[in-house]
């Protein structure tokens with residue numbers, strides 16, 4: 001009897017944790033996120049750059065933190081901090097502003 005209880009608690013906990021990790025703050029780029037000027041390759045590169053360049057000094061910021069105008073402003077400042085090229089900044093911008101909710 002007890003064994004069954006413990007098993008179901010462990011199972012519930014596992015499902016709960018699995019669910020948490022799948023609702024990530026960072027979306028996985030898909031066709032729906034692309035546009036005439038934003039390709040899937042751009043978005044994948046942008047996400048990789050965000051993960052690589054933007055987490056040294058603070059938590060990696062989530063796309064939903066700013067709207068497009070806000071990201072233009074923030075990325076101007078953070079380009080200097082992260083020492084990235086204009087092209088890298090543009091790719092990160094594309095990833096940050098292409099989430100479809």
Ligand code: HEC
Nearest residue numbers: 050053054055056057058061065074077078079081082092
């Ligand atoms: C060398 C350290 C450093 C790196 C690397 C860095 N940041 Fe920052 N970031 C800071 C500091 C310091 C602040 C707080 C001062 C400020 O707001 O200007 C900050 C603040 C922020 C904020 C909150 C303020 C706002 O305008 O919303 C965001 C969002 C942000 N950074 C995004 C980024 C992104 C995106 C990258 C990668 C391109 C990045 N940061 C890389 C140092 C860094």
